[in-house]
Amino acid sequence: MSITSFVKTLQNIMRNDAGVSGDAQRIEQIVWMLFLKIYDAKEELWEFHNEDFTSIIPEECRWRNWAVDLKDGESMTGEKLLTFINNELFPALKVIDVDETTPISKAIVKFAFEDAYNYMKDGVLLRQAVNVIDQIDFTDYKERHAFNEIYEQILKDLQAQRASGEYYSPRATTDFITHMIQPQLGERMADFACGTGGFLTSTLNFLEPQIKTVEDRELYNQSVFGIEKKAFPYLLAITNLLLHDIDDPVIIHGNSLDKNVRDYNEKDKFNIIMMNPPYGGSEVDSIKMNFPMELRSSETADLFMSTIMYRLKKNGRAGVILPDGFLFGTDNAKKAIKEKLVKEFNLHTVVRLPHSVFAPYTSIRTNMLFFDKTKSTEDVWFYRLDMPEGYKNFSKTRPIKLEHFEPAMEWWNNRVELKDGKFDKARKYSIEEIAALNYNLDLCGFPQEDEIILEPNELISTYIEERTQLNNEIDSVLVKIQEMLGVSK
Missing domain, CATH: 3.40.50.150 (Vaccinia Virus protein VP39)
Structure with missing residues (x-):
């Protein structure tokens, strides 16, 4: 997906959501979802290189377990997705236990979500936005680096x-x-x-x-x-x-x-x-x-x-x-x-x-x-x-x-x-x-x-x-x- 079409597609979805007001909130909404998608791709690589790797994110809150749409009619959407995001995902990420022994690669999850918010109120539109972001394969080196251009455009x-x-x-x-x-x-x-x-x-x-x-x-x-x-x-x-x-x-x-x-x-x-x-x-x-x-x-x-x-x-x-x-x-x-x-x-x-x-x-x-x-x-x-x-x-x-x-x-x-x-x-x-x-x-x-x-x-x-x-x-x-x-x- 091109730089322009990726950002524009997400912005057009969010413009129809009553909870998101202005481009600044739209960008904030995009970024917390991007973070979780990119972090999940990183975890895939860490798991590949270290069989003892365990995620700091609760299993049900990992991107792969709630965001990926397998096209089997089982993926969360609508009120069910909204309830999960607002009542389970965000509360869980904000209270992750971190101390001086926690590796930086794991501690950043809690720090990243300390002041993050979900602005969207329409669970169907939220599912559409998640699906757009999930299209990008961040485990692929070339695609990940190509995405840097999209990220630069967001900035x-x-x-x-x-x-x-x-x-x-x-x-x-x-x-x-x-x-x-x-x-x-x-x-x-x-x-x-x-x-x-x-x-x-x-x-x-x-x-x-x-x-x-x-x-x-x-x-x-x-x-x-x-x-x-x-x-x-x-x-x-x-x-x-x-x-x-x-x-x-x-x-x-x-x-x-x-x-x-x-x-x-x-x-x-x-x-x-x-x-x-x-x-x-x-x-x-x-x-x-x-x-x-x-x-x-x-x-x-x-x-x-x-x-x-x-x-x-x-x-x-x-x-x-x-x-x-x-x-x-x-x-x-x-x-x-x-x-x-x-x-x-x-x-x-x-x-x-x-x-x-x-x-x-x-x-x-x-x-x-x-x-x-x-x-x-x-x-x-x-x-x-x-x-x-x-x-x-x-x-x-x-x-x-x-x-x-x-x-x-x-x-x-x-x-x-x-x-x-x-x-x-x-x-x-x-x-x-x-x-x-x-x-x-x-x-x-x-x-x-x-x-x-x-x-x-x-x-x-x-x-x-x-x-x-x-x-x-x-x-x-x-x-x-x-x-x-x-x-x-």
């Missing part, structure tokens, strides 16, 4: 949903950073706000051609680590890794900022960190207390940046997407974070991205920061990636593609200073110059701001995000002033 569809767009980084951005970082088998890569797993799967796709032996396959299986706070993208990420033949996906359902950064030791650190931290949000005081006083910020992206610095191994490499506000921000916390970055790490490259890379979710400008833990920073290269010819904006129908990064890739290995008229397009700044600018990294920016016409809802969303970011910076400054004056909050 792209999420980007169009205002409430869910934050979960998806365009494939071109994760692939470009991965190609510049060059992960190698034997290294461990982490994303502490992994969303649907874009950076994790870009890493796996880059590593797969390196697999030559059984030992290499084991290294591949242990090569990525993620943390995701929200339940739905967590389920998407787990499913994504299963599709990429990771039998033991190490993705934690939790908040990366919950732990005091001073408590991290060597086993908590990684060779590679690549991520697109949430930005525009703010954190409560109890979270800020997990960071040294000078690094405490109201801006979520700032706290993630500090977390990254505390969790990068010696000689490790990092690629991080951050908003413009981080580059030009001069409040005490942002300045302290940037000062720590250039003094304790080698910030070697900043790639300025054109507007609307993350459209339609946000039009806030973003940047890619590349650094390693090899030495302190001596020079920083800045490179401005211009909008490709013929484009005024990126959009859902015309997203950024990896080929649009080709000018940056060509420049990366042959770095020269470039000018666009009187404006710098690429330039190297010494650390002395950056310090003299009070660690303002807003350099080699875009020379002219074209007026961007946004849809009303997008305009409101962007305004709220920008206002929140500004309020966070103001709050941070006020806290510092209150501390200096000895005034309690």
Whole structure:
């Protein structure tokens, strides 16, 4: 079944169901069913290789025992199917007994269903949807990998949903950073706000051609680590890794900022960190207390940046997407974070991205920061990636593609200073110059701001995000002033 017809068929079935409201719920409904189908295929393989294998899922709740339609008139449908799903399947999966000895490959079932729901109310339509999903043979390597395209389309569809767009980084951005970082088998890569797993799967796709032996396959299986706070993208990420033949996906359902950064030791650190931290949000005081006083910020992206610095191994490499506000921000916390970055790490490259890379979710400008833990920073290269010819904006129908990064890739290995008229397009700044600018990294920016016409809802969303970011910076400054004056909050 083609990508378009698979997703469209399921969406058309669910549009007739009164319990499913909007594309976001339709996608959530598709994903929990996909997870169980894919997991059942994995269990078939595990059973083949290990005759002592036992499933953590109760026998009657395994996909093969309730979902498969044998065309003998015995398969559950209508009210019987609905009653089974709502009163037996979901309750059973939510209370699976998991402890520290439970293998990750089994524990993920409970974690995946902790906050999952069945939205459908028509048992006949639900049977139709289950049958469509059951057509795909996930035990077949080629068919499973071909399905990755369908899954990628589902993730792209999420980007169009205002409430869910934050979960998806365009494939071109994760692939470009991965190609510049060059992960190698034997290294461990982490994303502490992994969303649907874009950076994790870009890493796996880059590593797969390196697999030559059984030992290499084991290294591949242990090569990525993620943390995701929200339940739905967590389920998407787990499913994504299963599709990429990771039998033991190490993705934690939790908040990366919950732990005091001073408590991290060597086993908590990684060779590679690549991520697109949430930005525009703010954190409560109890979270800020997990960071040294000078690094405490109201801006979520700032706290993630500090977390990254505390969790990068010696000689490790990092690629991080951050908003413009981080580059030009001069409040005490942002300045302290940037000062720590250039003094304790080698910030070697900043790639300025054109507007609307993350459209339609946000039009806030973003940047890619590349650094390693090899030495302190001596020079920083800045490179401005211009909008490709013929484009005024990126959009859902015309997203950024990896080929649009080709000018940056060509420049990366042959770095020269470039000018666009009187404006710098690429330039190297010494650390002395950056310090003299009070660690303002807003350099080699875009020379002219074209007026961007946004849809009303997008305009409101962007305004709220920008206002929140500004309020966070103001709050941070006020806290510092209150501390200096000895005034309690």
